[in-house]
Amino acid sequence: xxxxxxTRITPVGKMSDFRAQRIWERNLLVYxxxxxxxxxxxxxxxxxxxxxxxxxxxxxGDLTLPGGHIVSYTAFMAPALMATSAMNGAVMETTFxxxxxxxxxxxxxxMLTTPLQPRDIAIGEIGWALFRxxxxxxxxxxxxxxxxxxxxxxxxxxxxxxVLIGFxxxxxxxxxCTFMRSWQDFDLVSLATMPLFLFxxxxxxxxxxxxxxxxxxxxxxxxxxxxxxxxxxxxxFDPSILGHIAYLVVMGLIGATIxxxxxxxxxxx
Amino acid sequence: xxxNLVEARGLTKTFGSFTAVDSIDFDIRKGExxxxxxxxxxxxxxxxxxITTVSPITDGKLTVFGMDPTTEGRDIxxxxxxxxQEDNLDLELTVAENLYVYGRYHDMPRATIRERIDELLxxxxxxxxxxxxxxxxxxxxxxxxxIARALINDPDLVILDEPTTGLDPQxxxxxxxxxxxxxxxxxxxxxxxxxxxxxxxxCDRLVVxxxxxxxxxxxxxxxxxxxxxxxxxxxxxxxxxxxxxVLRLDGLADSSEVLADRVLLYTNDAESTQRGLHERxxxxxQVLVRRSTLEDVFLKLTGRRLID
Numbered sequence: 001x002x003x004x005x006x007t008r009i010t011p012v013g014k015m016s017d018f019r020a021q022r023i024w025e026r027n028l029l030v031y032x033x034x035x036x037x038x039x040x041x042x043x044x045x046x047x048x049x050x051x052x053x054x055x056x057x058x059x060x061g062d063l064t065l066p067g068g069h070i071v072s073y074t075a076f077m078a079p080a081l082m083a084t085s086a087m088n089g090a091v092m093e094t095t096f097x098x099x100x101x102x103x104x105x106x107x108x109x110x111m112l113t114t115p116l117q118p119r120d121i122a123i124g125e126i127g128w129a130l131f132r133x134x135x136x137x138x139x140x141x142x143x144x145x146x147x148x149x150x151x152x153x154x155x156x157x158x159x160x161x162x163v164l165i166g167f168x169x170x171x172x173x174x175x176x177c178t179f180m181r182s183w184q185d186f187d188l189v190s191l192a193t194m195p196l197f198l199f200x201x202x203x204x205x206x207x208x209x210x211x212x213x214x215x216x217x218x219x220x221x222x223x224x225x226x227x228x229x230x231x232x233x234x235x236x237f238d239p240s241i242l243g244h245i246a247y248l249v250v251m252g253l254i255g256a257t258i259x260x261x262x263x264x265x266x267x268x269x
Numbered sequence: 270x271x272x273n274l275v276e277a278r279g280l281t282k283t284f285g286s287f288t289a290v291d292s293i294d295f296d297i298r299k300g301e302x303x304x305x306x307x308x309x310x311x312x313x314x315x316x317x318x319x320i321t322t323v324s325p326i327t328d329g330k331l332t333v334f335g336m337d338p339t340t341e342g343r344d345i346x347x348x349x350x351x352x353x354q355e356d357n358l359d360l361e362l363t364v365a366e367n368l369y370v371y372g373r374y375h376d377m378p379r380a381t382i383r384e385r386i387d388e389l390l391x392x393x394x395x396x397x398x399x400x401x402x403x404x405x406x407x408x409x410x411x412x413x414x415x416i417a418r419a420l421i422n423d424p425d426l427v428i429l430d431e432p433t434t435g436l437d438p439q440x441x442x443x444x445x446x447x448x449x450x451x452x453x454x455x456x457x458x459x460x461x462x463x464x465x466x467x468x469x470x471x472c473d474r475l476v477v478x479x480x481x482x483x484x485x486x487x488x489x490x491x492x493x494x495x496x497x498x499x500x501x502x503x504x505x506x507x508x509x510x511x512x513x514x515v516l517r518l519d520g521l522a523d524s525s526e527v528l529a530d531r532v533l534l535y536t537n538d539a540e541s542t543q544r545g546l547h548e549r550x551x552x553x554x555q556v557l558v559r560r561s562t563l564e565d566v567f568l569k570l571t572g573r574r575l576i577d
Binding site: 019022025026029030105106107109110111112113114115116117267268269 | 284318321323324325342343346347349351353355356357358359360361362366369370371373374375376422
């Protein structure tokens with residue numbers, strides 16, 4: 001008879017093990033005092049909407065989309081601004097704010113002497129970025145509705161849609177943040193997000209480009225975010241929406257995995 | 270029988286090719302204040318970080334509360350309080366909020382935390398500062414807040430890494446007094462320091478660490494008795510006269526240490542040694558007679574001073 005070695009059963013993923021909400025509690029305390037900062041992130045897309053959407057929209061008039069649908073230019077680009085703001089919100093939160101806490105404040109080092117673990121911090125901070133992003137989306141959606149740019153009840157689904165965009169970009173932002181050494185590296189963040197904003201079929205339909213460039217644009221994660229939200233606010237669907245969702249989910253999961261491992265390596269030396 | 274809260278055997282920590290902690294053994298008993306004394310870079314902080322489970326051990330065996338830091342880190346951290354060398358208070362939160370969030374990190378109910386905050390602010394003498402930002406606090410206040418924060422979960426073991434480094438004498442004494450109070454309440458303390466007076470004041474037992482190894486272990490008085498004499502004569506000479514005078518000190522005391530600015534003579538009878546100086550015609554500018562300290566122990570063990 002053989003005696004089996006005692007095995008330890010580590011309850012991974014048990015609900016009582018989940019502590020990421022503690023990070024949200026902390027961030028909520030911080031932002032309760034500096035709630036004005038949250039507002040600034042909301043104004044940017046609204047300003048874009050008012051200037052480019054209404055101004056240029058008046059020049060451009062209506063667009064005919066590939067499926068034959070005719071929509072106003074403003075209604076066409078508004079969801080793109082929404083997707084961009086979800087991206088920017090998540091990237092700012094997970095790079096600037098977290099870089100400071102990681103490199104200067106030693107805030108996380110302190111947290112790790114409590115029952116919290118690096119995984120809780122990664123999930124908590126990404127989750128917080130999503131929460132902040134969905135606030136922006138909600139208010140922006142309201143502005144769109146007031147301006148008569150919402151064509152379908154499906155538009156309410158832009159909120160979870162923007163959360164998904166936030167998850168994809170927030171995870172990758174956090175992973176990138178763990179590689180950053182100085183504030184200069186943040187120029188690279190703008191260098192990445194700016195072209196995404198300009199070339200992800202944000203201001204004009206993708207079929208404006210020659211086919212080769214179209215393929216390139218389809219690599220852009222923001223393109224998938226823009227198309228996802230655009231289908232929802234316009235109420236125009238085709239099977240490609242599943243591809244957009246899958247792209248963002250996979251990107252988020254890869255980012256979150258890298259971020260979690262990198263944080264562990266950085267904080268538990 | 271005394272219960273050991275922490276046991277280390279052959280505990281080792283390496284960073285690449287650098288060995289920070291080199292196979293050390295120690296036991297920390299329940300209810301005592303245990304010190305790690307040594308100069309900067311001796312491996313004290315690395316040892317602390319392994320005990321607090323935030324740094325994986327490279328080799329050897331370590332148990333805290335009988336648990337393994339590698340697999341039971343979370344259960345260990347539930348029962349400890351940590352005061353790190355560098356303040357890591359949350360600058361985006363107020364004094365009271367700093368305590369509050371740590372209570373939440375420890376899964377404590379909100380009502381319990383609120384009661385505990387009042388007690389701890391009292392203990393840290395920060396009651397009138399509860400709504401202030403952390404940045405507005407003095408160095409001593411920040412340290413006291415960090416200690417209060419480490420106590421939020423009512424820990425069985427509090428680990429303090431250089432608790433008074435950078436504080437003025439008044440702030441240090443206040444902090445020491447608070448730490449005594451904790452000890453009287455039965456909290457086990459682990460303290461690292463490079464101040465010998467701090468180790469003598471606070472520690473029941475200590476280890477002297479140097480270059481990742483333990484050079485000696487015992488109570489402060491045991492160490493002094495074992496490695497030093499009862500008294501020390503500190504001789505300071507006029508500019509340029511020390512080298513010549515040293516030649517005439519041979520055999521005068523049990524042992525001597527020649528430092529850059531003074532000569533230390535170790536003796537059990539300072540008076541007769543002083544007479545001997547006079548008889549040999551050695552006339553230092555200044556003679557100071559003092560009791561031996563842990564600094565002398567360290568000097569004896571390593572040939573170097575604790576703080577350069």
